[in-house]
């Protein structure tokens with residue numbers, strides 16, 4: 064069944080119908096960021112957006128265009144800025160400016176952008192927002208959930224489970240460009256994954272990936288399993304939230 068879920072492709076009347084049926088907006092928190100030599104630079108939003116389209120077909124709601132600006136750890140060395148995986152990766156001379164990364168904004172600017180987006184969504188008639196993708200962006204939403212809800216009059220969710228249930232293997236986007244994210248990309252966007260670009264020597268760690276080795280642990284089946292589990296969980300959670308906001 065083809066069912067239009069992308070905000071920008073809906074007419075005003077179609078948007079209104081969807082909001083009436085389920086006032087849920089899905090916000091893919093992306094980056095343009097190095098995700099190993101084997102994955103595309105938009106991997107963060109390609110995963111959450113792909114997942115949200117499937118979730119919206121089950122629950123209803125509307126998928127927003129991705130944000131590609133996000134926060135991350137930042138360091139200035141000799142006047143040059145390094146951020147995110149430039150800094151975190153250990154196996155190479157430190158720090159290294161990774162090719163293709165173009166997403167960093169200060170925490171405060173990200174917080175302001177997010178507030179502006181949520182305010183517009185509330186104004187357009189949404190009552191629930193699910194935001195997920197890039198780790199530090201998702202982390203900001205998860206940590207500030209209650210304050211955001213209060214400030215914007217919305218129910219705000221991410222796909223992350225509570226701390227003790229969180230597991231790098233089974234979380235949605237639980238690592239960085241390693242077995243978890245590579246598997247999700249294999250399941251959602253198989254033509255965009257280029258495993259042959261990873262180093263052939265098993266002793267050579269792939270540059271700036273964090274998590275289990277994708278060469279030995281990633282598979283489309285693992286990705287599908289992660290997606291299916293989170294679809295079921297989020298469907299149940301959203302249906303429960305929707306009965307509350309519809310009261």
Ligand SMILES: [Zn+2]
Nearest residue numbers: 107239240244
């Ligand atoms: Zn990622």
